[in-house]
Amino acid sequence: MTRNPDRNILIIGGGIGGLSASIALQNAGYSTRVFEAAPAFTALGVSVGRDCPGFG
Ligand SMILES: Cc1cc2nc3c(=O)[nH]c(=O)nc-3n(C[C@H](O)[C@H](O)[C@H](O)COP(=O)(O)OP(=O)(O)OC[C@H]3O[C@@H](n4cnc5c(N)ncnc54)[C@H](O)[C@@H]3O)c2cc1C
Secondary structure, three states, rough: OOOOOOEEEEEEEHHHHHHHHHHHHHHOOOOOEEOOOOOOOOOOOOOOOOOOOOOO
């Protein structure tokens, strides 16, 4: 995908939502910059849950 410098998108927040949006937009040819307020990435939760009827 060719980058278009006129298609810059600023994303506020580097959580999973912001980072996912950034990746998707870059795959669509946009240039993105992610601004994150936190000084460092740290663990927030414990794990990704996978409870559903298929897991016994
Ligand atoms: C205590 C806790 C435990 C959790 N545990 C789990 C778990 O075990 N498994 C699981 O799947 N989910 C868990 N979650 C839920 C999961 O963290 C959220 O669903 C997910 O992080 C939401 O992603 P998001 O990108 O929408 O928001 P966030 O992850 O909140 O990301 C938003 C980001 O934007 C930044 N931001 C905000 N305002 C500004 C600003 N003005 N300028 C720049 N940056 C800014 C914040 O610093 C933050 O990094 C937990 C949530 C909490 C609160």
